[in-house]
Amino acid sequence: xxxxxxxxxxxxxxxxxxxYYGNFQALKNINMPIYEKKVTSxxxxxxxxxxxxxxxxxxxxxxxxxxxxxxAIDFHPDHTDLLSKKVDPIEVRMRISMVFQKPNPFPKxxxxxxxxxxxxRGESARSVIDDKVEAALRGAALWGxxxxxxxxxxxxxxxxxxxxxCIARALATDPxxxxxxxxxxxxxPIATASIEELISELKEKVTILIVTHNMQQAAxxxxxxxxxxxxxxxxxxxxxxxxxxxxxxxxxxxITGRFG
Amino acid sequence: xxxxxxxxxxxxxxxxxxxDYLFGVLGILALMLGLMTFVALFSDMAVNGLAxxxxxxxxxxxxxxxxxxxxxxxxxxxxxVMVVTAFAAVPLGVxxxxxxxxxxxxxxxxxxxxxxxxxxxxxxxIIYGLLALGLFVYTFGLGQSILTxxxxxxxxxxxxxxxxxxxxxxxxxxxxxEGAYACGATTWQVxxxxxxxxxxxxxxxxxxxxxxxxxxxxxxxxxxxALTFIAFLPTAPFTGEPPAGLFDWLFAPFTVMPIQMFNWTxxxxxxxxxxxxxxxxxxxxxxxTMNGLAIxxxxxxxxxxxx
Amino acid sequence: MSEPSDRLKKxxxxxxxxxxxxxxxxxAAFVSVFTTTAIVYILVSESWVFFQxxxxxxxxxxxxxxxxxxxxxxxxMVLLSGTITSSAVxxxxxxxxxxxxxxxxxxxxxxxxxxxxxxxxxxxxxxxTIIYGYFALLFxxxxxxxxxxxxPGFNLLSAGIVMGIMIIPYVASLSxxxxxxxxxxxxEGSYATGATRLQTALRVVVPSxxxxxxxxxxxxxxxxxxxxxxxAVAGGMQPNLTFNPAQPGATITSFIVxxxxxxxxxxxxxxxxxxxxxxxxxxxxxxxNLIGFYMRKKYREAx
Numbered sequence: 075x076x077x078x079x080x081x082x083x084x085x086x087x088x089x090x091x092x093x094y095y096g097n098f099q100a101l102k103n104i105n106m107p108i109y110e111k112k113v114t115s116x117x118x119x120x121x122x123x124x125x126x127x128x129x130x131x132x133x134x135x136x137x138x139x140x141x142x143x144x145x146a147i148d149f150h151p152d153h154t155d156l157l158s159k160k161v162d163p164i165e166v167r168m169r170i171s172m173v174f175q176k177p178n179p180f181p182k183x184x185x186x187x188x189x190x191x192x193x194x195r196g197e198s199a200r201s202v203i204d205d206k207v208e209a210a211l212r213g214a215a216l217w218g219x220x221x222x223x224x225x226x227x228x229x230x231x232x233x234x235x236x237x238x239x240c241i242a243r244a245l246a247t248d249p250x251x252x253x254x255x256x257x258x259x260x261x262x263p264i265a266t267a268s269i270e271e272l273i274s275e276l277k278e279k280v281t282i283l284i285v286t287h288n289m290q291q292a293a294x295x296x297x298x299x300x301x302x303x304x305x306x307x308x309x310x311x312x313x314x315x316x317x318x319x320x321x322x323x324x325x326x327x328x329i330t331g332r333f334g
Numbered sequence: 335x336x337x338x339x340x341x342x343x344x345x346x347x348x349x350x351x352x353x354d355y356l357f358g359v360l361g362i363l364a365l366m367l368g369l370m371t372f373v374a375l376f377s378d379m380a381v382n383g384l385a386x387x388x389x390x391x392x393x394x395x396x397x398x399x400x401x402x403x404x405x406x407x408x409x410x411x412x413x414x415v416m417v418v419t420a421f422a423a424v425p426l427g428v429x430x431x432x433x434x435x436x437x438x439x440x441x442x443x444x445x446x447x448x449x450x451x452x453x454x455x456x457x458x459x460i461i462y463g464l465l466a467l468g469l470f471v472y473t474f475g476l477g478q479s480i481l482t483x484x485x486x487x488x489x490x491x492x493x494x495x496x497x498x499x500x501x502x503x504x505x506x507x508x509x510x511x512e513g514a515y516a517c518g519a520t521t522w523q524v525x526x527x528x529x530x531x532x533x534x535x536x537x538x539x540x541x542x543x544x545x546x547x548x549x550x551x552x553x554x555x556x557x558x559x560a561l562t563f564i565a566f567l568p569t570a571p572f573t574g575e576p577p578a579g580l581f582d583w584l585f586a587p588f589t590v591m592p593i594q595m596f597n598w599t600x601x602x603x604x605x606x607x608x609x610x611x612x613x614x615x616x617x618x619x620x621x622x623t624m625n626g627l628a629i630x631x632x633x634x635x636x637x638x639x640x641x
Numbered sequence: 642m643s644e645p646s647d648r649l650k651k652x653x654x655x656x657x658x659x660x661x662x663x664x665x666x667x668x669a670a671f672v673s674v675f676t677t678t679a680i681v682y683i684l685v686s687e688s689w690v691f692f693q694x695x696x697x698x699x700x701x702x703x704x705x706x707x708x709x710x711x712x713x714x715x716x717x718m719v720l721l722s723g724t725i726t727s728s729a730v731x732x733x734x735x736x737x738x739x740x741x742x743x744x745x746x747x748x749x750x751x752x753x754x755x756x757x758x759x760x761x762x763x764x765x766x767x768x769x770t771i772i773y774g775y776f777a778l779l780f781x782x783x784x785x786x787x788x789x790x791x792x793p794g795f796n797l798l799s800a801g802i803v804m805g806i807m808i809i810p811y812v813a814s815l816s817x818x819x820x821x822x823x824x825x826x827x828x829e830g831s832y833a834t835g836a837t838r839l840q841t842a843l844r845v846v847v848p849s850x851x852x853x854x855x856x857x858x859x860x861x862x863x864x865x866x867x868x869x870x871x872x873a874v875a876g877g878m879q880p881n882l883t884f885n886p887a888q889p890g891a892t893i894t895s896f897i898v899x900x901x902x903x904x905x906x907x908x909x910x911x912x913x914x915x916x917x918x919x920x921x922x923x924x925x926x927x928x929x930n931l932i933g934f935y936m937r938k939k940y941r942e943a944x
Contacts, residue, residue, distance in 0.1 A: 132833055134829065134832070134833065137828075137829070137832060139751070139752060152336075152337065152340060154340075162344070162347050162351075164347050164350070164351070164835050164836075164837060165343060165344060165347055165835075167832060167833055167834065167835040168343060168347070168834075168835030169343075171833060171834065172833040174826060174829065174830065174833075176826060178824075178826040178827055178829070178830040179830075180827060180830065180831070180845050180848075180849070181827075181848060181849050182848070190831070190834055190836075190844070191834035191835065193844070194831075194834055194835055194836040194837075194840050194844070195346065195835070196346065196350075240830070243830075243834065244833070244834070247834065247835070347837075350837045350839075350840070351837055353837070353839050354749075354837045354838050354839045357744075357745070357749065357838075357839050357842075358745070358749050360741060360745075361741055361742065361744065361745025361746075361749055361750070362745070364738050364741040364742045364745065365742055365745070365758055367738065367806075368738075368742070368761070368762065368765055368806070368809060368810075369761070371765075371776075371806050372761075372764075372765055374776075374780060375768070375772065375773075375776045375780070378776065378779070378780050379772075379775070382779075425669070426669050426672055427669075429665065429666045429669030429670070430666070430669045430670035430672065430673065432666055433663075433666035433667055433669060433670040434670055437663050437666055437667070438670070446674060447670050447671065447673055447674055449934070450673040450674045450676070450677045451673045452934060453677065453927075453930055453931075453934070454673055454676060454677060456860060456863055456864075456926060456929075456930040456933070457680070457867075457923070457926065457930075458863075458864075458866070458867025458868070458869070458894065458922060458923075458926055459867070459869065460867065460869045460894050460897055460898070460919070460922070461680060461684075461867070461919055461922065461923055461926075462680075463897070463901070464680075464683065464684065464897070464915065464916060464919040465676070465679055465680045465683055465684075467901075468683035468684075468686075468687060468916070469679055469683055472907060489672075489676055492672065492673065492676070493673070496670075496673070520655060520659050521659060521663075522658070522659055522662045522663075543767070546767055547767065549769075550767075550768070550769025550770070550771065550772070551769070552769070552770065552771045552869070552870045553770075553869035553870055553873075553894065553897075553898060556898050556901050556902060557897060557898070557901045557915075558901075559901065592769055592771040592870075595771055595772075595775070596771055596774075596870065596873075596874065599771075599774065599775050599778065599779075599874055600874070607779060610775060611775070614771070614772050614775055617769055617771075617772065618768060618769070618772055621767055621768060621769055622764060622767070622768075624767075625763065625764050625767040626764065629760045629763060629764070633760075
């Protein structure tokens with residue numbers, strides 16, 4: 075974590091990003107880089123817009139009427155603007171996967187849950203799916219626990235296992251960027267620790283953007299941290315710097331617990 | 335992801351979205367089929383029946399000659415039966431709904447009542463006709479009368495009223511009850527001063543929907559033995575010799591709108607079919623108005639009440 | 642010291658009044674239990690007399706239904722075949738179209754379309770069945786005869802199709818309710834993998850709501866089985882042991898109407914046949930309703 079330089083290649087870059095729920099402006103003119111194969115965490119008090127910001131990356135807001143983006147998210151290496159009206163949100167979501175706050179396994183078998191993204195892409199070759207399901211479950215550190223019960227319902231797993239199942243689902247399609255929306259807020263401390271460990275391993279292969287309400291978690295797992303407040307990006311930097319020597323007074327107040 | 339992979343991805347998405355589009359079109363077509371049926375049904379009856387609808391049609395008894403026939407006894411019968419139905423179903427249904435929401439303990443008796451209410455909602459209407467024939471007509475000796483028909487339809491729509499009452503009551507937040515109890519009110523005071531008044535619009539919606547259903551019901555009324563040809567009116571309500579005479583109308587033979595229409599529909603002569611269309615047009619108009627009113631009421635309710 | 646006891650007395654009357662009111666309300670709620678009991682009692686007791694004259698084996702296995710003739714036969718199969726045939730036609734119309742509409746309204750339609758379509762479906766479901774009967778006999782049958790000239794004026798096909806159209810609102814609206822009850826989190830999970838609307842609808846929403854949808858189907862079937870006037874008007878009332886919808890036929894329900902329209906004396910065997918037929922119908926719908934009831938209960942527990 076300590077030896078990070080700003081020379082790490084960019085994976086994505088938000089430029090002048092604003093977001094509106096109807097007339098309400100939820101995000102104000104955000105500029106922020108996301109570095110490749112690093113973990114970037116978003117912190118801030120609840121309602122500060124960190125989840126809203128995260129959900130811009132896979133165009134989740136397109137599912138509901140009345141939402142509007144301004145600005146751009148430049149996605150590397152092909153420089154696709156994720157927010158452009160010309161870019162299909164489905165294309166964005168196929169490249170960028172997401173893990174949600176509460177585990178949301180489908181009412182299907184463990185196997186089918188992981189295979190879902192592949193099936194959605196029209197993959198039907200049994201051997202290909204078998205291999206990718208196994209790889210994804212291994213990647214999510216779940217294979218050992220479920221390899222003998224792949225036909226069981228995903229909902230039969232414990233909360234922590236369900237969340238790792240959802241991570242496997244998000245991993246199975248080889249995403250370029252993974253979004254985590256407070257993935258441990260519904261879990262107990264032991265399950266939380268295993269997810270955190272997993273995220274640290276995953277960054278070997280994939281870029282990660284994570285929202286967390288837990289500052290210690292951000293400090294433990296992330297390379298970069300952004301502090302947000304009321305829809306604005308207050309400060310972005312290397313995690314150590316943010317936590318040890320924040321440049322802005324507001325960040326310091328939040329970090330030291332004087333506020334929020 | 336390189337340009338080639340990106341191209342492949344995009345063409346796959348285009349292919350997938352074609353199915354989305356196709357399904358959307360199918361969905362609209364299916365809805366249009368419903369709409370077209372409605373338009374065909376309504377316009378068919380309008381074309382064939384509208385010419386027959388005039389004052390004479392409304393004020394004449396049925397007749398052997400189609401051109402002279404009217405729906406006087408039918409609509410009067412329908413109105414009187416509806417009066418009985420409303421008087422029986424509304425108090426019973428509201429009381430039952432209030433009991434189940436505000437009083438009922440969680441035990442097997444309550445479970446049995448709830449299972450019965452939801453099961454009765456699925457019993458075919460003709461079974462209610464058989465029930466009424468055996469119970470009201472012969473066991474209670476009420477005869478093939480307006481009273482029998484009204485009570486039969488009341489039993490039929492009782493589940494509708496009960497369910498509507500319960501839903502309306504469930505929409506009232508717990509803090510309202512707690513507020514009233516905190517003032518020292520008894521359960522009945524809470525119910526009569528707060529729950530029922532606040533739920534009244536929702537209950538009314540359910541009552542109207544139930545009545546709209548009752549007014550179009552044919553099978554159970556035929557089963558209890560309504561006549562299909564009636565050329566007289568029952569004694570006007572509350573005009574007979576008191577005290578017993580006041581309720582003579584309840585025991586009068588009768589017919590109702592849908593039965594009159596059924597009778598004309600089963601005649602081979604085209605002129606009678608036009609009468610059927612005319613009666614049907616009026617009947618549809620009545621049920622549409624009632625249901626429309628209920629839907630509008632519910633819509634306004636949803637918009638206005640913010641707890 | 643007299644004041645507290647006075648207050649206690651007042652509380653007692655109040656308490657008594659409360660209990661009386663509760664008892665009255667309980668009786669009102671108990672009417673539903675009374676109704677069910679009365680239905681079962683009337684059907685069973687009248688059928689009891691019927692089955693003393695007609696052996697059960699004749700009732701179940703005879704292939705003729707001529708209760709009003711001198712040479713009386715009581716084979717319920719004849720009426721059942723009409724009920725099954727017309728219901729099958731209705732179900733073939735209502736289930737595909739109802740499901741299609743439900744998926745469309747729940748997953749595809751913009752808010753404004755749904756706001757208009759739902760009340761419209763409700764209005765369609767509120768039209769009296771006698772009107773649908775008229776429509777089947779005088780609109781759809783002539784229309785079908787243009788395509789298929791040999792179709793008789795009374796037939797189960799036209800009655801069944803219209804019955805299906807009548808049931809569409811029930812199937813669509815109940816299925817839509819079940820699909821809307823699927824938590825948004827599951828949809829988001831699906832969309833987040835890059836699924837399209839149709840993929841999300843068919844692979845996640847429908848399977849998640851399947852017990853609710855199945856219960857909607859079963860309630861639809863139960864309505865078709867119990868439907869009376871459409872068949873009495875457009876199906877023809879002659880008993881006919883057939884599974885060919887292009888023929889006229891009587892159903893359990895239309896037979897009851899036919900007898901009720903005539904002038905059968907109370908207590909005669911002809912009079913009792915309608916209760917035996919009614920018992921049969923009641924058992925049929927009871928089975929469907931119970932299955933539907935338990936399925937709905939199951940899907941409520943799913944999330």
